[in-house]
Amino acid sequence: MKSYIQDNLIFVALLVVITVLFLPLTFYVYEQLKEIGWDTEKFAALSSIATSFASIGTFILLLFTFLTYKETKRQREAQEEPAVTIGIVPDSKTPNLFNLYLRNSGGSPAYDLTVKFDPDLPYGDIKLNELPILKRMPLLDKGEEVSFLYDSVIEYLATNNPTKSIANVTYYTLPKNSRLARKKTRSFEIDLNLRMKQMHIVKKDMTDLVKEIQELKQAFFISKIEEKKN
Structure with missing residues (x-):
C-alpha cells in the first residue's frame, strides 16, 4: 500500500510541476499571438484547459499526500504499540519439559493482560485459566518475557488431556481505566504435538559448569563427613 501511494505521488507531483512550469510559457505565447492578431479566444480556451489540469493535479497531490500521511501514521503507531505473544514449547535446555x-x-x-484458553488446559490440580498471572497481569513491559514450567512432555502426552487449544490474549496500550487506553486482542493456536519427534542437542554453558563443580564439592564434603563417622 505504501509503495503504491509513493509511486503515484511521484507521478502526480511531476504532472503538477510540469503543468505549473507550462503556465508562464502559455501566457507568454498568448501575449505574443495577441500582438499579431491571432484568434486569442481559441488560445484562451486552451489556456483554461491547462489551468484546469493544474487544479486537478494539485487536488490529487493533496489527496495522495493525505493518504501517505495516514499510512505513515498507522505504521508508526503499529511499531509503538505492545505486541504480546504466548506459547507452550519444549524447554531449550531440557526438551522433555514444556514451558x-x-x-x-x-x-x-x-x-x-489476561489470557483465556479454549478449551482450557490442566495445570497441576487446577486449570490454566485459573492461574492468577493469566487472570490478570498488571504490566508486561516492552521486551519482557515471563516463562514458567508447564508440564512434563512425556507425562502430559500420556494422558487424554487436550493437546490443542486457542489462547486468546487481551491487553491494553495504557492502564485499563485510562481514557486513551486502547484494547487489543490476539489469538494463538497452541499445538503440543507440533514439535514432537524433533531431535535436540543439550548445550551446556558456564553456569552449568559452575553448578556441576558445586555438586562435586558437596559430594566430596559429604564423603569426608561419612569417612569421619566411620
Whole structure:
C-alpha cells in the first residue's frame, strides 16, 4: 500500500510541476499571438484547459499526500504499540519439559493482560485459566518475557488431556481505566504435538559448569563427613 501511494505521488507531483512550469510559457505565447492578431479566444480556451489540469493535479497531490500521511501514521503507531505473544514449547535446555511463555515484542508496555484458553488446559490440580498471572497481569513491559514450567512432555502426552487449544490474549496500550487506553486482542493456536519427534542437542554453558563443580564439592564434603563417622 505504501509503495503504491509513493509511486503515484511521484507521478502526480511531476504532472503538477510540469503543468505549473507550462503556465508562464502559455501566457507568454498568448501575449505574443495577441500582438499579431491571432484568434486569442481559441488560445484562451486552451489556456483554461491547462489551468484546469493544474487544479486537478494539485487536488490529487493533496489527496495522495493525505493518504501517505495516514499510512505513515498507522505504521508508526503499529511499531509503538505492545505486541504480546504466548506459547507452550519444549524447554531449550531440557526438551522433555514444556514451558509456557508470555512475551511482549512490541514497542511499548502492555497493561491489564489476561489470557483465556479454549478449551482450557490442566495445570497441576487446577486449570490454566485459573492461574492468577493469566487472570490478570498488571504490566508486561516492552521486551519482557515471563516463562514458567508447564508440564512434563512425556507425562502430559500420556494422558487424554487436550493437546490443542486457542489462547486468546487481551491487553491494553495504557492502564485499563485510562481514557486513551486502547484494547487489543490476539489469538494463538497452541499445538503440543507440533514439535514432537524433533531431535535436540543439550548445550551446556558456564553456569552449568559452575553448578556441576558445586555438586562435586558437596559430594566430596559429604564423603569426608561419612569417612569421619566411620
